[in-house]
Amino acid sequence: LQLTGGSTYVVSLPKPWIVATGLRAGDTVFLDSMADGSLTVLPRPAEKAPPRKKVFEVKGAETRDHLLRKLIGAYISGFGIIEIRSKPEEAPFVRRVTREFCRMAIGPEIIEETRTATVIQDLSDPAELSPEKCLRRMYMTVRAMLEDAVVALKTRDEALAKDVAQRDEEVDRLYWLVAKQHHLAHVAPPGSADTVARIGLHNYRLVAKLIERVGDHAQRIAEASLLVRERTLDAKLLKELEGASSASIAIFDQAFSALASQDIDLANEAVDARAPLQKMIDGLSNHVAAKKGEELLALAMIVDSVGRAGSYATDIAEIAINSAVAGDETTQ
Known part of the structure; x- marks a missing residue:
């Protein structure tokens, strides 16, 4: 490595490589900066690999x-x-x-x-919709689905319940895209994606799958609400359901915010909130047990899905903790 002119560094290329590639004095070579910090020297512009x-x-x-x-x-x-x-x-x-x-x-x-x-x-372009953007869209969509599913139950809004179920397709579309980007990063040539980036994509896929599962339970709540839309639910049960649903959504919010900000304290708050939510779910299960027939099955399904949504949100918070710890070598 030689310094010339005070600001330019010069590297000599081996003659056998020059001869093998047919280069001559004055020809242009191309440098490709890789994700791991290395440089690739090319005798001609890199050609885009044909699609598999x-x-x-x-x-x-x-x-x-x-x-x-x-x-x-x-x-x-x-x-x-x-x-x-x-x-x-x-x-x-x-x-x-x-x-x-x-x-x-x-x-x-x-x-x-x-x-x-x-x-x-x-024909999709990964640069147009990054994994981060996909996750945020999934989160916003699923959060709205959870809220609307409970509103549909409370107001007996059949159209809203069906709309929630249909939105789950958009969540699936985004999950598949994240899964594809994760796979492509792992089959890419060495040097094209560094280890940290691949670990990040691995976490994104795990989180995307968890968000997709939360969306499945929002859909399940909406579909179950159609079975009880014409029945009278007592005010106490509805209030308990709304409380548990709000607690589940709050965990979901905290977990995703912790992931985005790499905030370990916030992630721990989300994990700790799972125990109080479980107490609400246990109380609801006892309340619902007094119902009969189709109403019992539908309400039991709703209560179970509210609880599972909170559990999956807790899993996201735990991934946020792992990600933050891995990315901060000073964490005590």
Whole structure:
């Protein structure tokens, strides 16, 4: 390493490499700064790797759910192009399922259709929707779902309950995108993503899955509320349900804020709040046990989901603690 002119450092390149690459004096070389701090010297501009391709053969026994699972798996695994081949008589079925998949996921679009094949390409740009943005959107969506699910129960609002259930699809879309970004980071060439970034993406995927599960329970509350919408619930039970739901949402808020700010104290507050919530859930369970028939089943489902939402939020807080400790070497 030589210093020339007081501000420029010069590195000599080995002659065998120069000869092997066909470079001559005066040619331009290209430097690529890697995430781990190293530099890659290239004799020509780096070419973008072609998208990975996955091919599925659809046979007569294929069902909608089976094909959808394959498509989602290929999407999460980072395949940029997915081709589904089939016999001509199965083409309508394939087109129907692939269009449904494209509506369900962020990025995939059908770019080619024939009587024997359908080709999907993922057009999403990870830079446009980072894992951090995905998590925040998931959090905001699920938080609103939890609130609206309890409002739907209290007001017997069937339309609102159905709307909550439909919003769960958006949460799933965002989770799949985070899962795909996590997978792509782990299959990237060495040096393209440093260890810290990969650990961060691993935590993001764990948190995204937990938020997705909280969303599932918000959907469950909304669907169960439809079973009791025409029945009269006593004011005491409704008040207890609202209190437990508010406590669960508060834990969710604290946990996500702690994750975003790397605040260990706030995360501990969220974890500690789980015990009081459990007491509320136990009291509600005893109250609900006096009900009968369909109302008992629906209310028991609602109480259970409120509690589980709080438990998953606590898990997020614990990940926030682990993440903050790992990122701060001075933590005592």
